[in-house]
C-alpha cells in the first residue's frame with residue numbers, strides 16, 4: 001500500500017528495530033554524555049549524516065550542523081566583526097550652539113561553532129575531513145582543554161569556555177575519496193571512531209519504503225539489485241556510491257514516473273543503467289563493453305513480486 005507523501009521521511013523506527021543500530025546509538029549516546037566525541041566514517045550515501053542527526057536529536061539539546069569544505073575558515077566557525085555601528089547625537093538645545101557627537105563601534109557576530117560551544121548544543125560536523133586540517137585544529141583545544149581560543153579575532157577575552165552540554169558528532173568518507181584531507185592524528189586520537197558499513201537488507205528496505213513510499217516487494221527488488229551490483233566491484237578502488245542513496249534514487253524515479261520494477265521493461269533497465277554505470281565503472285577493472293554487458297544482465301534479472 002502506498003504511503004502518503006506526508007509520511008515519507010526518515011525512518012527512525014528502523015533504528016529502534018535493528019539490534020545493530022539500537023546498540024550503536026545507545027553506545028554513542030553514552031560516549032557523548034561522558035564527554036567523548038564520536039565519529040562515523042564509511043562509504044558515501046549509507047546514512048551517516050542521517051544517523052548522526054538522529055543521535056544528536058536524542059540528546060534533547062539544540063542541534064547545529066556544519067558541513068566541512070575546503071573554504072571553511074576559522075572566521076566562519078568562531079565569528080567576525082562584520083561592519084560598523086554608527087550612532088549620532090545632535091545637541092541643538094541652545095540654538096546658537098551645535099554639537100555633534102558620533103560613535104562608531106564594530107559589530108561582532110558569533111560563528112556557528114562559537115554559538116554551539118557557548119550554548120551547549122550538539123554539533124554535527126558533517127564530512128569534517130573536507131575542511132583543511134589547519135581549520136580543524138581548533139577542535140584540539142575544544143576537545144582537550146574544553147576551551148575555544150579566540151585569538152586572532154580582536155575579541156577582548158582570549159577564549160570561550162565550552163558549555164558542559166556541548167558534544168560533537170563527526171562524519172567522514174574514507175581517505176581515498178576525492179576532496180578528502182588526511183586528518184591530524186592528534187584530532188583522531190580525541191574521538192571514538194565508529195566505522196559504518198552499508199545497512200543490512202531489512203533496514204535498507206525499510207529506509208527506502210519510508211523515504212519513497214514504494215511497496216515492500218519493490219523496495220526489496222531494488223535493494224537486492226544494488227547489493228548485487230556492489231558485489232561486482234572487483235577493482236582496487238572502493239566503490240563510491242551504490243548504497244542506500246542509489247536505491248532511493250531508483251525507487252523515487254520508478255514511483256514518480258510509474259516505471260515498473262521489472263527487468264523486461266526497457267525504461268527500468270535504462271534507469272538502472274544510469275544510476276549504476278558511473279560508480280561501477282570507477283570501481284572495476286573491466287573494459288567498458290564487458291561492464292555494460294554485465295550491468296545490463298543484472299538489471300534484466302530484476303522482477304518485483
Ligand SMILES: Nc1ncnc2c1ncn2[C@@H]1O[C@H](COP(=O)(O)OP(=O)(O)OP(=O)(O)O)[C@@H](O)[C@H]1O
Nearest residue numbers: 010011043044045046047048049050207211244245
Ligand atoms: N533511516 C533512514 N530512513 C530513510 N532514509 C534514510 C535513512 N538514513 C538515510 N536515509 C537516506 O539515505 C540517503 C543517504 O543518507 P545520508 O546523507 O545520511 O548518507 P551519508 O552516508 O551521510 O552520505 P555522504 O557520505 O554522501 O554524506 C539520504 O537520502 C537519506 O535521507
